[in-house]
Amino acid sequence: MAEPKIPIDLILKRLSEDADKAQTRAQKASEVLIAPLDTEIASTPYDVVYEEDRVKLKHYNRAAPSPDEGLKTPLLVVYALINRETMLDLQPGRSVVHSFLESGIDLYMVDWGYPSRKDRFLTIDDHVNGYMDNMVDFILEKHNLTQINLMGICMGGTFCVIYSALHPKKIKNLITTVTPTNFDTDQGLLHIWMKDVDVDRMVDAFGNIPADLMNFGFLLLNPARLMIDKYVGFSENMDNKTFVENFVRMEKWIFDSPDVPGETFRQFVKDCYHKNLLIQNKMEVGGERVDLRKITMPLLNFYGQYDHLVPPGACDLLTSKVGSKDTEDICLDTGHIGIYVSSKCQKEFAPKIARWLRERDEEKERTSGKKTKRGKTRTSLKKAKGSIT
Amino acid sequence: MVEDNSAPETLLEAWMKSATRFWDSMAKAWTGPLSASETPKPPGGAHESRARESMGSTLRMWQTISSTMIEPGAMDSLFQGINALPEVLTKTAQTGWEKFFAFQRQWFERAGKIGERTEAYKFDNLDQDAFRAWAEIYEEEFRKFLNVPQLGLTRAYQERMGRFTDRFNLFQGAMAQFIYLLYLPMEKSFKVMQERLEALSREKQLPENSQDYYRMWVKILEGHFMTLFKSSEYTQVLGKTLSAMEDFMVAKNEMLQDFVQMLPVPTQKDMDGLYKELYFLKRRVKQLEKSSRQ
Numbered sequence: 153m154a155e156p157k158i159p160i161d162l163i164l165k166r167l168s169e170d171a172d173k174a175q176t177r178a179q180k181a182s183e184v185l186i187a188p189l190d191t192e193i194a195s196t197p198y199d200v201v202y203e204e205d206r207v208k209l210k211h212y213n214r215a216a217p218s219p220d221e222g223l224k225t226p227l228l229v230v231y232a233l234i235n236r237e238t239m240l241d242l243q244p245g246r247s248v249v250h251s252f253l254e255s256g257i258d259l260y261m262v263d264w265g266y267p268s269r270k271d272r273f274l275t276i277d278d279h280v281n282g283y284m285d286n287m288v289d290f291i292l293e294k295h296n297l298t299q300i301n302l303m304g305i306c307m308g309g310t311f312c313v314i315y316s317a318l319h320p321k322k323i324k325n326l327i328t329t330v331t332p333t334n335f336d337t338d339q340g341l342l343h344i345w346m347k348d349v350d351v352d353r354m355v356d357a358f359g360n361i362p363a364d365l366m367n368f369g370f371l372l373l374n375p376a377r378l379m380i381d382k383y384v385g386f387s388e389n390m391d392n393k394t395f396v397e398n399f400v401r402m403e404k405w406i407f408d409s410p411d412v413p414g415e416t417f418r419q420f421v422k423d424c425y426h427k428n429l430l431i432q433n434k435m436e437v438g439g440e441r442v443d444l445r446k447i448t449m450p451l452l453n454f455y456g457q458y459d460h461l462v463p464p465g466a467c468d469l470l471t472s473k474v475g476s477k478d479t480e481d482i483c484l485d486t487g488h489i490g491i492y493v494s495s496k497c498q499k500e501f502a503p504k505i506a507r508w509l510r511e512r513d514e515e516k517e518r519t520s521g522k523k524t525k526r527g528k529t530r531t532s533l534k535k536a537k538g539s540i541t
Numbered sequence: 542m543v544e545d546n547s548a549p550e551t552l553l554e555a556w557m558k559s560a561t562r563f564w565d566s567m568a569k570a571w572t573g574p575l576s577a578s579e580t581p582k583p584p585g586g587a588h589e590s591r592a593r594e595s596m597g598s599t600l601r602m603w604q605t606i607s608s609t610m611i612e613p614g615a616m617d618s619l620f621q622g623i624n625a626l627p628e629v630l631t632k633t634a635q636t637g638w639e640k641f642f643a644f645q646r647q648w649f650e651r652a653g654k655i656g657e658r659t660e661a662y663k664f665d666n667l668d669q670d671a672f673r674a675w676a677e678i679y680e681e682e683f684r685k686f687l688n689v690p691q692l693g694l695t696r697a698y699q700e701r702m703g704r705f706t707d708r709f710n711l712f713q714g715a716m717a718q719f720i721y722l723l724y725l726p727m728e729k730s731f732k733v734m735q736e737r738l739e740a741l742s743r744e745k746q747l748p749e750n751s752q753d754y755y756r757m758w759v760k761i762l763e764g765h766f767m768t769l770f771k772s773s774e775y776t777q778v779l780g781k782t783l784s785a786m787e788d789f790m791v792a793k794n795e796m797l798q799d800f801v802q803m804l805p806v807p808t809q810k811d812m813d814g815l816y817k818e819l820y821f822l823k824r825r826v827k828q829l830e831k832s833s834r835q
Contacts, residue, residue: 162747163738170751170752270816273817274820278824341771348776354783354787372770374763377759381759
């Protein structure tokens with residue numbers, strides 16, 4: 153009789169050795185799971201200072217810094233229409249919001265809310281020239297200023313780029329993070345798949361694009377990791393209370409997804425994914441052409457080396473297309489969400505933004521109105537490298 | 542000469558005479574007690590008298606008809622019509638059967654074609670061809686019955702119901718193919734894992750830790766998924782599934798709309814119209830508000 157090719161007995165012996173450990177872990181895990189868990193997200197206090205339809209403007213309470221500590225120009229953060237802005241304040245110790253407040257940033261954040269069927273006709277114009285512009289005006293008026301700082305995340309970053317090109321006078325500094333502006337790339341699966349999506353059919357069928365459908369699509373980008381490995385990792389660590397709490401926080405955030413207004417989705421897919429109009433200065437919003445050369449304010453552009461949703465190729469062209477002479481690209485050694493939540497990036501991402509803004513906030517006073525001459529830089533941060541300079 | 546009692550005329554005449562006698566006696570029996578003895582009126586009063594009157598009138602009508610039919614002239618004219626009847630019936634039945642057999646023959650032919658089509662594919666091993674075969678059979682053979690033109694007052698409703706069934710079937714087919722495609726990397730990863738374990742065993746390098754086996758497998762699986770996702774076949778199937786789902790959604794909404802319309806609630810179509818109007822109104826107000834501020 154032929155000898156079996158795979159020594160099943162040996163493999164099973166090794167597996168049984170681990171089974172004992174797993175049993176002990178499961179016992180402890182049951183105690184962790186039934187005990188009270190702190191899984192609250194977005195716990196930093198804020199006030200809703202402006203409301204329009206479903207959209208809210210959050211203002212975070214700064215820990216009353218002394219006049220020289222705090223930045224004079226407020227920062228407005230615009231999140232994407234996909235998922236929610238709570239990701240920036242996911243857990244204690246890993247909160248971009250908290251880091252910004254600690255750095256003395258006067259922070260405002262857009263909460264896009266949950267679009268209902270009545271919002272299906274809202275276009276990019278309504279979001280950018282409507283809600284965003286009204287919120288910027290509100291902040292300017294409140295602080296008696298002429299300019300604010302603007303930071304965008306993912307699709308929210310694309311909105312910020314469009315806004316800055318259409319209203320350059322209102323923006324002092326622009327920060328884009330994992331922001332797609334060049335859609336003609338085959339680096340990410342999303343870009344490949346979106347090219348074949350019949351968006352008209354989709355919007356006509358659904359009205360708004362259902363969040364569950366999009367989430368399913370995102371999970372399909374890497375099912376082995378996102379649908380199997382992630383939960384295997386959870387089972388291996390479920391006896392660790394802190395791990396479980398943080399895992400549940402992430403689960404809460406990732407599946408707390410609003411639907412996307414149909415007409416906005418239609419225009420975004422057609423003009424950006426299908427025709428790649430934005431980077432070519434050919435996109436039109438509210439009847440006006442979006443000319444990236446009108447972005448003359450300082451621009452800081454972050455993206456992730458391993459971002460499977462918005463790959464580097466979708467982000468790194470922007471700085472070369474804008475009119476600004478003061479631009480900086482920073483490629484972090486992480487993925488799409490890691491930029492905001494990984495412990496390593498917590499030390500690099502928010503502090504760098506605070507430092508960059510402070511340099512430009514103080515500049516006007518120091519140079520009596522004359523701007524410091526800055527060039528275009530690109531930094532790539534690999535694991536071996538230290539903190540951002 | 543022997544009288545032919547089996548002739549239809551004689552038979553009907555005899556039957557008519559007996560029927561006339563029957564209705565005659567019935568009429569007498571019904572009205573008899575009233576005329577023979579002046580029994581007191583039942584408690585039903587006028588109500589019961591009306592019922593009795595109505596019954597009496599019906600019986601009298603049947604009696605009249607029967608008596609009329611006994612008249613030789615009436616019987617002759619009736620028989621002229623009856624003699625023509627079997628011919629008409631035979632012709633009608635013949636035409637009906639012919640159509641029915643033709644229809645049945647078509648069905649058998651179609652059924653035969655189904656066999657011919659499926660022969661080209663391998664059903665013994667479940668693979669892509671099975672889904673293609675099903676899609677082809679459905680689209681070529683069954684689908685056309687759902688698209689048969691509907692007639693009459695309810696034709697639009699029936700058409701929408703047919704469309705819903707059709708789109709549902711197409712969506713199910715596309716979804717099955719898509720899910721099968723997603724399962725393929727899993728199947729392949731087990732095969733590769735087996736080969737790798739064989740190789741490691743030969744080299745006496747089997748991992749000590751069960752975690753290492755898992756990590757090895759998940760990496761293989763991830764690789765297979767990536768290869769699949771980049772393939773044009775996957776993109777095609779994904780696109781087809783999405784389109785089928787969208788078509789099904791539209792058909793489902795159209796059909797449900799018919800049901801909701803019967804209820805005292807606004808339909809989605811009504812609401813969409815209202816939302817659109819509201820959207821443009823709000824937009825206009827906001828523009829005016831902004832321009833008045835400037």
